[in-house]
Amino acid sequence: xxxxxxxxxxxxxxxxxxxxxxxxxxxxxxxxxxxxxxxxxxxxxxxxxxxxxxxxxxxxxx
Numbered sequence: 001x002x003x004x005x006x007x008x009x010x011x012x013x014x015x016x017x018x019x020x021x022x023x024x025x026x027x028x029x030x031x032x033x034x035x036x037x038x039x040x041x042x043x044x045x046x047x048x049x050x051x052x053x054x055x056x057x058x059x060x061x062x
Contacts, residue, residue, distance in 0.1 A: 014040040033061055 014028040014037065030037040032055070045051055055061075 012037050012041065014044075032059075 010031065011029060012032060016026045016028075018024045018026065028036065028040060032038065032041070042049060
């Protein structure tokens with residue numbers, strides 16, 4: 001999961017599998033600057049909040 005952040009991806013695609021709903025997939029896309037994508041990254045990011053903060057500081061993301 002940290003690959004998208006560590007590799008400086010321009011576009012992130014968050015994919016969620018809803019098993020109780022007949023294995024339905026849902027997708028959200030956006031850049032790392034998008035607050036909604038930020039929240040999704042924190043759900044799956046290796047290293048959690050500290051790893052994301054490190055990248056945020058490196059790139060000046062608020």
